Amino acid sequence: MTVQTELVNEAPSKLSVGEITKRFRSKSREVHALDRVSLDIAEGEFVCLVGPSGCGKSTLLNIIAGLDTADEGTLLCDGKAVDGPGRDRMVMFQEHALFPWLDVLGNVLFGLKLKPGLNNSERTDVARFYLKLVGLEKFASANIHELSGGMKQRVALARALAPNPRVLLMDEPFAALDALTREQLYGDIQRIWQDRKKTIVFVTHNVREAVCLGDRVVLFSPHPGRIREQFKIDLPRPRDINSVDLAQYSTRITKALKGHMKATEGEVSE
Numbered sequence: 074m075t076v077q078t079e080l081v082n083e084a085p086s087k088l089s090v091g092e093i094t095k096r097f098r099s100k101s102r103e104v105h106a107l108d109r110v111s112l113d114i115a116e117g118e119f120v121c122l123v124g125p126s127g128c129g130k131s132t133l134l135n136i137i138a139g140l141d142t143a144d145e146g147t148l149l150c151d152g153k154a155v156d157g158p159g160r161d162r163m164v165m166f167q168e169h170a171l172f173p174w175l176d177v178l179g180n181v182l183f184g185l186k187l188k189p190g191l192n193n194s195e196r197t198d199v200a201r202f203y204l205k206l207v208g209l210e211k212f213a214s215a216n217i218h219e220l221s222g223g224m225k226q227r228v229a230l231a232r233a234l235a236p237n238p239r240v241l242l243m244d245e246p247f248a249a250l251d252a253l254t255r256e257q258l259y260g261d262i263q264r265i266w267q268d269r270k271k272t273i274v275f276v277t278h279n280v281r282e283a284v285c286l287g288d289r290v291v292l293f294s295p296h297p298g299r300i301r302e303q304f305k306i307d308l309p310r311p312r313d314i315n316s317v318d319l320a321q322y323s324t325r326i327t328k329a330l331k332g333h334m335k336a337t338e339g340e341v342s343e
């Protein structure tokens with residue numbers, strides 16, 4: 074394998090979530106985190122999962138990542154059952170989850186550790202390519218503690234992208250950042266998604282963020298976690314989070330979300 078072949082886009086994956094149910098049990102209680110959740114995600118689609126705290130968004134993301142297992146249901150990635158984590162599905166979390174004892178380049182290289190067929194110098198070239206993609210090529214030798222929150226999330230993004238996954242799973246990656254930094258990252262992630270052609274599943278509480286990024290917004294409600302409604306977002310890209318069209322979509326979806334939350338308040342939780 075050469076660096077050039079390594080940088081060619083992998084074809085994005087198709088995901089099929091079929092009737093997934095997940096319960097967490099402890100001595101004192103049982104939480105019904107997901108109840109028969111089904112979702113088909115097309116190759117290269119950008120899907121945002123939105124809903125109030127505790128509705129099972131992260132649980133579903135972890136199951137897709139192979140970090141957790143469903144009690145019932147099926148999960149297929151390109152038609153094959155997912156039975157654990159894999160290089161084809163990389164996760165980026167809200168917390169930076171970077172290694173403070175490694176510099177920026179070292180953190181991105183870490184994502185390439187298990188990549189077969191590349192020697193050290195080729196790995197470094199690949200890591201530098203992704204640092205450039207996220208605009209941090211000049212910070213390769215910087216320490217993690219020298220970076221701003223937004224820069225740390227860029228490093229985390231480069232690290233998740235470096236193994237060239239077919240699916241990128243993002244769990245509220247921008248939640249801890251200020252509004253201006255987030256806006257910059259919305260631009261970056263749209264550009265990178267178009268350039269690198271990934272299937273993206275993105276978890277957020279923020280309806281506007283979901284409308285800004287997603288081809289589709291999937292609304293969840295809690296107790297138990299269920300999909301309530303889905304919205305196709307038909308806006309041209311790149312999208313500006315402050316645009317009037319985007320605000321109109323957000324208002325409609327927020328209204329629907331509030332309606333579902335009100336409706337589920339009366340339902341018996343398990």
Ligand SMILES: Nc1ncnc2c1ncn2[C@@H]1O[C@H](COP(=O)(O)OP(=O)(O)OP(=O)(O)O)[C@@H](O)[C@H]1O
Nearest residue numbers: 097098104106124125126127128129130131132133
């Ligand atoms: N490891 C666990 N053990 C026990 N309960 C859990 C565990 N992980 C999640 N839960 C419970 O499952 C439910 C769904 O949690 P999950 O984190 O998936 O929700 P979420 O929609 O991602 O919430 P948030 O937006 O706050 O992150 C919650 O009630 C949570 O308390």
